[in-house]
Amino acid sequence: MNILIKLVITTLAVLITDLLLPGVSLGDMSETNGLLTALLTAAVLGLLNAVLKPLLVLFTLPVTVITLGLFLLVINAVIVLIADRIVPGFHVDSFWWALGFSLVLSFVQGVLQSFDGGKKHHGQQNY
Numbered sequence: 001m002n003i004l005i006k007l008v009i010t011t012l013a014v015l016i017t018d019l020l021l022p023g024v025s026l027g028d029m030s031e032t033n034g035l036l037t038a039l040l041t042a043a044v045l046g047l048l049n050a051v052l053k054p055l056l057v058l059f060t061l062p063v064t065v066i067t068l069g070l071f072l073l074v075i076n077a078v079i080v081l082i083a084d085r086i087v088p089g090f091h092v093d094s095f096w097w098a099l100g101f102s103l104v105l106s107f108v109q110g111v112l113q114s115f116d117g118g119k120k121h122h123g124q125q126n127y
Helices: 001-022 033-061 063-065 071-086 095-114
Strands: none
Touching: 001 033, 001 095, 033 063, 033 095, 063 071, 071 095
């Protein structure tokens, strides 16, 4: 169930980010194709972040350490560009739009996850 909630939150974040950035397109939003493209984009980004990103981080660890972690932004942009190639209907104009997409998507996801609020910590009781 937790994965389904994360997928919905990421899908909403992808839709919001598409509205905010003109260099990113999910296709025609007047039809259901835009919503399906957003859902597929969220699923592919989640899969790429789970499988490919740890490998990229491992292979680029020296560069990431030298740049004090800023190279992780480049890795995130590359993940978005790979999703651009995989998902039909999802289009990112350039590397810079992919970088902006990853930054805005992370921010929007954080805001949307803050509304979750239903998380209870183990061992604590709410009275």
